[in-house]
Amino acid sequence: xxxxxxxxxxxxxxxxxxxxxxxxxxxxxxLGAARSSRMVGTAMMHAHxxxxxxxxxxxxxxxxxxxxxxxxxxxxQMQVLLESEGIIIINDQVKDFKKLFWNPLEEI
DNA sequence: GTGTTGACCCCAA
DNA sequence: TTTGGGGCCAACA
Numbered sequence: 001x002x003x004x005x006x007x008x009x010x011x012x013x014x015x016x017x018x019x020x021x022x023x024x025x026x027x028x029x030x031l032g033a034a035r036s037s038r039m040v041g042t043a044m045m046h047a048h049x050x051x052x053x054x055x056x057x058x059x060x061x062x063x064x065x066x067x068x069x070x071x072x073x074x075x076x077q078m079q080v081l082l083e084s085e086g087i088i089i090i091n092d093q094v095k096d097f098k099k100l101f102w103n104p105l106e107e108i
Numbered sequence: 109g110t111g112t113t114g115a116c117c118c119c120a121a
Numbered sequence: 122t123t124t125g126g127g128g129c130c131a132a133c134a
Contacts, residue, residue: 005131024116028130034117035129041115042132061116068115 005036009043012104016058019085020102021094023062030104045071057081064097 003011012027024040033039040059047054048071057078061067069078069092079089088095 028116033130036131037116038114038129039116039131042113044115056115059115062118066115071115 005031005033005039006043006046009040010047010052010054012108013044013047013054013056013059015104015107016055016102019087019100021058021060021064021082021087021097021100022102022104024059025062026101026104027059030108041068044068055081058085058102060094060097064094064101066092066094 008031009027012030016022024044025034025037027040028034028037044054044056044059045068047056056068057072059068066078066082066089069075072078079092082089082094087100094100
């Protein structure tokens with residue numbers, strides 16, 4: 001069976017370690033589609049299904065901003081989930097983003 | 109088969 | 122330094 005682009009994105013996202021974050025662009029690059037970063041975000045919206053077990057809250061845009069928080073049931077949920085994993089959020093932005101950044105290319 | 113949309117990214121003024 | 126505009130490609134109607 002040929003996994004759709006969305007499925008591949010979900011696979012990568014599930015590999016994100018707890019307490020770490022990554023970017024849409026990095027995931028796109030890991031899939032070999034560096035210019036399809038927008039699709040990665042759209043795939044996250046499909047990941048809303050809990051059965052997929054996709055930690056969409058660990059994925060932020062390229063500056064560590066929680067751009068997708070409005071797509072959660074409660075916008076605060078994304079921040080709360082991240083903070084529960086030890087990640088500090090300031091102004092909808094990940095603190096020490098560069099340190100917490102997880103590069104899929106190095107793990108795969 | 110065509111057109112629109114989007115949880116983005118990059119570059120120029 | 123901050124702001125604005127264009128490009129990109131896959132999925133959906």
